[in-house]
Amino acid sequence: MTTARPNRPTRPTRVDELIDGRLMAKLDQVDVISRKIFAGKLQGERRSKRRGMSVEFADYRHYVAGDDLRFVDWNIYARLDKLFLKMFLEEEDLSLLIVLDASASMEYGDPDKFTFCKRLAMALGYIGLSNQNRVTLWSYGGPEGEVQRLSNLRGRRRTQEMGAWLLNRDAGGTARFEDAMKTIALGRQGKGVLIILSDFLLKEGYEKGLRYLASGGASGGSSGGGYDTFAMQVLSPQEIDPARGGLTGDLKLTDVEDGDVAEVTITPALLRKYKATLDAYCGNLREFCVRRDITHVTIDTSMDMDTLLLEYLRKRGLLA
Amino acid sequence: MTWLTPLTGLLLAAAVVPPLLLLYFLKLRRRPAPVSCTLLWKKSLEDLRANAPFQRLRYSVLLLLQLIALLLVALALMQPQIDVGQRRGGRFVLLIDNSASMNTLDGDPEGRGRSRLEQAKALAKARVERLFGTGLFSGPPGQIMVIAFADRPEVRTPFTDSRQQIIEAIETIEQSDGGTAVAEAFSLARAFTTTPDPDDATAAPEAPASLELFSDGRISDLDTEVLKPGESLVYNVVGRAGDDNVGLVSLAAQRPYESQGQIQVFAALANFGAAEISTDVQLSVNGTVQAITPKPIRVPGATVDPTSGAFVAGREQIAFLPFEQPRSAVVEVALLREDALEVDNVANIVIPPSRRLRVALVDEEEFFLPGLLDDLKLTMISDVQSMTGAQFDALAEAGELESFDVIVIDDYAAKRLPAGRYLSFGAAPPLEGFNEFGVKGQLFVRSSKTEHPIMQSVDLSDLYIHSMRAITAASDIEVLAEAPEGPIILHASRGPVQVLHVSFNPLDSNGPLGHNFVTLVCQAIEWLGTSRDALTREGLRPGQPITARLPPSARDVRMRQPDGRETSVATPDPELFAWGPVKRVGLYDLTWEMPGGEGRESRAFAVNLFSESEGRIDPRETLTLGQEQVVGRRPEQSLQTPLWPWALATCIAVLMLEWWVYVRRTGV
Numbered sequence: 001m002t003t004a005r006p007n008r009p010t011r012p013t014r015v016d017e018l019i020d021g022r023l024m025a026k027l028d029q030v031d032v033i034s035r036k037i038f039a040g041k042l043q044g045e046r047r048s049k050r051r052g053m054s055v056e057f058a059d060y061r062h063y064v065a066g067d068d069l070r071f072v073d074w075n076i077y078a079r080l081d082k083l084f085l086k087m088f089l090e091e092e093d094l095s096l097l098i099v100l101d102a103s104a105s106m107e108y109g110d111p112d113k114f115t116f117c118k119r120l121a122m123a124l125g126y127i128g129l130s131n132q133n134r135v136t137l138w139s140y141g142g143p144e145g146e147v148q149r150l151s152n153l154r155g156r157r158r159t160q161e162m163g164a165w166l167l168n169r170d171a172g173g174t175a176r177f178e179d180a181m182k183t184i185a186l187g188r189q190g191k192g193v194l195i196i197l198s199d200f201l202l203k204e205g206y207e208k209g210l211r212y213l214a215s216g217g218a219s220g221g222s223s224g225g226g227y228d229t230f231a232m233q234v235l236s237p238q239e240i241d242p243a244r245g246g247l248t249g250d251l252k253l254t255d256v257e258d259g260d261v262a263e264v265t266i267t268p269a270l271l272r273k274y275k276a277t278l279d280a281y282c283g284n285l286r287e288f289c290v291r292r293d294i295t296h297v298t299i300d301t302s303m304d305m306d307t308l309l310l311e312y313l314r315k316r317g318l319l320a
Numbered sequence: 321m322t323w324l325t326p327l328t329g330l331l332l333a334a335a336v337v338p339p340l341l342l343l344y345f346l347k348l349r350r351r352p353a354p355v356s357c358t359l360l361w362k363k364s365l366e367d368l369r370a371n372a373p374f375q376r377l378r379y380s381v382l383l384l385l386q387l388i389a390l391l392l393v394a395l396a397l398m399q400p401q402i403d404v405g406q407r408r409g410g411r412f413v414l415l416i417d418n419s420a421s422m423n424t425l426d427g428d429p430e431g432r433g434r435s436r437l438e439q440a441k442a443l444a445k446a447r448v449e450r451l452f453g454t455g456l457f458s459g460p461p462g463q464i465m466v467i468a469f470a471d472r473p474e475v476r477t478p479f480t481d482s483r484q485q486i487i488e489a490i491e492t493i494e495q496s497d498g499g500t501a502v503a504e505a506f507s508l509a510r511a512f513t514t515t516p517d518p519d520d521a522t523a524a525p526e527a528p529a530s531l532e533l534f535s536d537g538r539i540s541d542l543d544t545e546v547l548k549p550g551e552s553l554v555y556n557v558v559g560r561a562g563d564d565n566v567g568l569v570s571l572a573a574q575r576p577y578e579s580q581g582q583i584q585v586f587a588a589l590a591n592f593g594a595a596e597i598s599t600d601v602q603l604s605v606n607g608t609v610q611a612i613t614p615k616p617i618r619v620p621g622a623t624v625d626p627t628s629g630a631f632v633a634g635r636e637q638i639a640f641l642p643f644e645q646p647r648s649a650v651v652e653v654a655l656l657r658e659d660a661l662e663v664d665n666v667a668n669i670v671i672p673p674s675r676r677l678r679v680a681l682v683d684e685e686e687f688f689l690p691g692l693l694d695d696l697k698l699t700m701i702s703d704v705q706s707m708t709g710a711q712f713d714a715l716a717e718a719g720e721l722e723s724f725d726v727i728v729i730d731d732y733a734a735k736r737l738p739a740g741r742y743l744s745f746g747a748a749p750p751l752e753g754f755n756e757f758g759v760k761g762q763l764f765v766r767s768s769k770t771e772h773p774i775m776q777s778v779d780l781s782d783l784y785i786h787s788m789r790a791i792t793a794a795s796d797i798e799v800l801a802e803a804p805e806g807p808i809i810l811h812a813s814r815g816p817v818q819v820l821h822v823s824f825n826p827l828d829s830n831g832p833l834g835h836n837f838v839t840l841v842c843q844a845i846e847w848l849g850t851s852r853d854a855l856t857r858e859g860l861r862p863g864q865p866i867t868a869r870l871p872p873s874a875r876d877v878r879m880r881q882p883d884g885r886e887t888s889v890a891t892p893d894p895e896l897f898a899w900g901p902v903k904r905v906g907l908y909d910l911t912w913e914m915p916g917g918e919g920r921e922s923r924a925f926a927v928n929l930f931s932e933s934e935g936r937i938d939p940r941e942t943l944t945l946g947q948e949q950v951v952g953r954r955p956e957q958s959l960q961t962p963l964w965p966w967a968l969a970t971c972i973a974v975l976m977l978e979w980w981v982y983v984r985r986t987g988v
Contacts (some may be wrong), residue, residue: 108356201357239356252350255358262358263350264365267985273364281360 011115015163018122026310027123031131032096033320034193034228059087095192096128096135097227099184100166102148103141103175104256105201109236109301110245114171116301117197117234123309124195125162127319129155134192137165140180143172147183174257177202181209191226195318200233200285203258207288214292229294230318233285237302240278243271329398336390341383382985385978392971396964410530411463411479412451413509414444414486417535417558418493419470419500420862420905420934424536424660426563437495440534440558444490447532447556452483465512465529466490470498470903471863473505478512496903497663497862497929500539506531510548534558537940537952540933546946557952559939564593566619567664567935569635571653571859571928573671581646583671584639587653591619591634592936599657603640605649611640612656622936633932648672650907650924661937668907668926669859676702677849678723682712683730688832689745692841693728700846709734725849731825739816739895741848743841746789746825751814753794754821760805761787768801768809774820774843775800775809778836788824809840816869816895820844860927865900866908868923874912876920882906882927902927 012018019027063072063083073086098121106114121137128135135158137150150165175198188194194213200206213229238245243266253262264270282298289296297316299308313319355361422437448464466476466489476489513529530552536559547553570588575581583605591597598616602609620634638653648671655665679701683689693704705724707715709732715721716738724740731746748754765780780801790806793799801809812819831837860866870877874894880886882904891897894912902908908925929935943950 105356108354113356199356201359203357203359236356247353250350251353253353253355253358253361256354256356260358262361262365264361265985270364270368273368274360277360277364277367281363 012118012167015122015160015167018119018163018166019126023123023306023309024126026306027127028130030127030309030314030319032094032124032127032133032193032318034094060084061087094128094131094133095188095190095227096124096133097184097188097192097194098124098128098135098137099180099194099196099198100137100139100169101141101175101177101196101198102139102169102171102173104172105175105199106141106234107171108256109238111236111301113199113234113236113301116299118166118169119305120232120234120299120308121195121197122163122166123305125153125166126156126159129153129158129162134190135162136188137162138180138184138187139169140177140183141171141173141175143170145173145176147180149187175202177206177209178204178212181212185212188227192228193230193318194227195230195232197232197234199235199239200231201239201281206285210288210292210294214294230297230316231285231289231294232297232299233282234299234301237300240300242266242274326398329394329396332397333391333394336394337387340386340390381981382978385974385981389971389974389978392967392974396967396971398964400963400967402961402963411465411513413465413467413513413529413531414447414490415502415505415509415531415533415535416440416444416466416468416476416490416493417470417500417502417533417539418468418496419538420497420663420929420931421500421536421538421661421937422558423495423497423663424559424563424565424937425662426560426660426937435495436536436558437493440556441490441493443556443558444532444534445487448483448486448490463529465509466493467505467509468493469500469502469505470496471501472498472901473508475508475512494903497905497927497934498901498903499861499863499931499934500535501541502533502535502539503541503545506545530554532556533943536937537943538933538936539940539943542943542945547948553943553945553950555943555950555952557939557941557954559937561938563660563937564591564595564597565659565661565664565935565937566591566593566597566599566655566657567661567929568653568655568667569633569664569930569932569935571651571667571669571930573651573669575671579642581644582642583645583649583651584642585651585653585669586640587638587667589617589619589636589638589655590932590935591636592622592932592938594621596621596634597657599655601638602654602656604652604654605643605645607650607652610643613638631936633936645671650926661935663905664929664931664935666905667859667928667930669928670907670924670926676700677725677845678703679705679845679849680712680721680724680727681706681730682709682727682732682734684709684732688826689728689730689841692838693845696842696845700842700849726845728845737817737819741818743820743822743844743848745822746828748789748791748823749812749819749821751812751817751819753797753812754810755792756789757792758790759787760790760803761785763788763803763805763808765801765808766803769799772800772811773847774840776843778840778843780836780840782834783829783831783837785824785829787828791821791823818848820848859930860902860925861930862903862905862927863901864927865898866902866910866925867899868897868910868925870894870897870910870912871914871921873915874921875915877910877912880909880911882908905929 060073060076061084063085067085071086073084076082076084100117100121102114106112106117125135125137132154135153139148142148148169150162153162177198196213210231213227248266250265251263253264254260286296295316295318297313297318299312303312309319416437417440418437422435422440424436425433426436444466451462451464463479463481464486465479466486468474468476476493477485480486509529509531532554534556537555537557567590568587569590571585573583573585575583585603587601589599589601596618598618600616601613603611617636617638619636622631622633624630625632651669651671653667657665659665677700679693681689681693681704683706690704690706693701697704712727712729712732713735716734716736719738721727721738721740727740727742729742729744729749733747734750736750742749748756763785765783768775768780770776770778785803785808788803788808791810793807793810796812798811799807799809800811801807806823808823810821810823812821826832826837829837866879870891872894877889877891877894877897878886879889879899889897889899897910899910905927908927909922910925911920911922913920939952941952943952
């Protein structure tokens with residue numbers, strides 16, 4: 001029998017194994033876009049609703065005492081003898097939050113979902129860093145079972161730091177999704193893009209956890225509290241089609257997270273039912289996300305990373 | 321259902337089923353396989369179970385099928401048998417046909433020449449064995465009665481549940497050559513079945529028994545029978561169709577008028593098969609071949625009458641050339657051809673020595689009868705001695721009338737009639753049962769028994785009787801002709817005294833003027849003169865008794881049968897010797913000793929089949945009793961159907977199904 005668990009030696013140990021130079025060169029041309037225009041703490045490369053000090057003119061308003069005289073339009077004052085203040089669109093930075101599921105179930109499949117997610121997180125993070133976005137990485141689950149964070153990275157020079165942090169993440173334990181999402185929702189600041197990389201195969205359900213993110217958490221805002229949320233459901237080919245993983249005959253299936261056992265006899269009828277159940281599960285997740293303005297993306301780990309980033313995620317509106 | 325070897329099957333099941341279960345559980349040990357999450361699998365299983373109401377059964381369907389296959393093998397080893405459409409218990413009457421047609425040697429499918437009776441007995445015994453059962457779970461057999469029947473039934477054993485007694489009763493049924501009449505057998509069976517205790521008339525009648533007939537269906541009186549309400553008849557057909565049979569159906573011999581020392585033999589052959597056959601016919605006299613037909617006799621095949629639908633056997637007559645034989649002789653005619661039924665291939669006839677009757681005439685008027693008797697001297701009468709009434713009475717007192725074969729008394733009131741055969745006219749004979757009560761006149765014959773030998777070819781409608789003696793006759797006196805005013809011709813038998821009485825004087829009628837009355841007198845003298853000896857000439861049929869008039873002093877009477885067995889017959893009155901009824905055809909030799917005589921006297925009797933109904937040997941497949949049709953059951957249609965081939969076939973089918981299910985379940 002062939003198991004879907006990858007061998008340990010194949011796991012990346014260096015940053016360039018997570019992302020190579022060729023891909024980095026391609027990603028230099030890519031930026032993370034948001035369906036929303038955010039106000040950031042620092043001037044960044046984002047256009048913001050907030051009028052500010054960028055070069056793009058926005059509007060005029062009457063001068064009031066205390067305004068910065070540098071923004072008075074003296075030409076208009078000369079013609080109209082009134083003081084008008086020029087208003088510009090201010091460019092702000094973007095917060096990019098990448099949440100990595102490090103539960104034991106992610107270490108399944110060939111290629112395994114956890115390594116795939118680390119590479120994807122690395123690529124997305126690099127895009128964020130190279131575009132001067134404020135990148136924060138989260139992971140939940142793992143052998144420690146705690147929520148880990150690497151926050152507020154900006155600039156390409158932080159790429160190695162981000163890669164090292166990702167390399168140090170190990171899969172294991174049980175994903176307490178609800179608690180993790182609650183922690184992340186409370187811990188995030190400002191506004192930006194939130195990407196969750198998980199298989200979302202959760203016995204306790206994903207609804208409560210996602211609801212934390214959709215409700216805006218500590219920000220208290222609606223529609224994700226200013227965060228454009230992406231739920232990326234990463235599944236291995238063996239989960240999409242168990243027959244490809246060599247699951248035949250009479251089996252004793254063991255859940256790698258909680259040790260739960262399911263005794264099955266693999267039959268065509270059961271496989272058909274499994275696929276229908278999987279489709280229904282993913283469909284329910286997608287519908288749940290759509291209702292809460294969360295973008296749901298299903299990713300097969302057998303998918304090529306270039307294709308995923310440069311074509312698939314572009315089409316889904318995450319990258320541009 | 322019976323089980324021939326139940327222990328074998330049980331042992332096999334005990335030895336194989338537990339290991340199968342063990343193997344099945346071993347086989348169910350599942351390979352461990354880690355998955356990311358069992359959520360979807362469990363949900364899929366739940367859905368699958370929810371949508372399949374027999375999920376639990378299907379889950380172990382392989383085990384179930386394998387168990388069924390093993391149990392079927394065990395079942396096959398137990399050799400179950402089932403009685404198809406038969407009930408057990410209750411009462412059964414086995415009616416076994418042992419008539420002549422059951423001699424036919426076609427009863428064995430393998431052609432070993434077993435007679436139909438032997439096969440019928442084997443079938444009946446097999447039926448008894450089935451009723452008693454030989455298996456582990458056999459039920460009570462019920463009560464069985466055995467009746468053998470040919471022309472009359474014979475209870476071989478009354479109702480009994482003793483298997484040994486029933487089997488013995490069947491095995492000891494002997495072959496007979498009689499005809500086939502089932503009516504009496506049915507009556508006998510009903511008498512036993514509906515009356516539980518013949519000695520207790522108040523006992524409640526019981527339900528009719530099940531009648532089981534073992535026969536070839538050639539039953540002459542079947543059309544007169546109907547099944548009573550509640551009765552059931554199972555007809556087991558014995559014999560096969562297609563065999564031909566040619567038999568002798570008539571044999572006669574006579575001494576020509578012109579040469580009384582010669583014998584001429586006539587025979588009639590009947591072909592009961594559809595195809596024409598030819599056969600040589602051999603004539604033997606006293607065991608010596610006398611003649612064989614110069615060329616084979618061709619007998620046409622049987623046909624069916626297109627108008628009536630009746631079966632018409634093909635016939636051919638043979639007349640052998642006369643041969644010199646003044647003394648008595650046993651003539652045998654045999655067909656030199658083998659066929660399925662042999663008993664009708666040979667016929668015998670016993671010819672008495674050339675002999676004429678000696679007649680005494682007691683006649684006062686000496687007018688009509690003397691002249692008639694004188695004329696008969698040319699043929700049947702050798703000597704006529706006339707005497708007066710007084711002379712007759714004197715000779716009767718002296719016991720000197722034994723030398724006369726027939727004594728004709730013409731209107732004389734004799735004092736007594738010693739032993740002898742008498743033809744009397746006018747005055748009533750002095751016998752009990754004859755009562756004269758006057759004279760009647762101007763009479764015509766109203767009715768007559770034309771079937772009586774003396775009345776054959778006689779028409780008395782023109783007979784006018786001027787006057788006659790009015791007589792009342794006892795019930796045992798047979799009236800052969802009568803007028804409205806009383807009987808005219810009567811026959812009385814009083815032991816050694818045989819009397820044919822005509823109640824008028826011939827001269828008081830117009831009888832002497834016509835040929836009918838003359839014929840009547842001639843036939844009466846011949847019949848009386850040959851009475852009791854006549855059968856020896858005509859031959860007997862199976863089922864009839866052998867009667868003879870032996871000398872009063874005969875002793876140590878013995879009867880030798882055709883099969884060589886000799887039995888001693890105790891007869892209180894040798895003059896009224898009777899033995900039988902005879903069952904087989906052939907020659908019967910009656911011997912006796914006379915005091916002071918040298919050696920033993922003997923007389924032969926020939927018994928022949930001469931039966932067209934028995935000669936037709938193709939078995940009848942369906943019996944018609946009234947409105948009911950009883951379809952015959954063939955012996956090869958064994959009612960004890962073995963079930964083990966079915967069990968094995970089903971087992972193979974189950975194994976194939978199990979294989980298919982397994983492949984379907986494991987193939988992805």
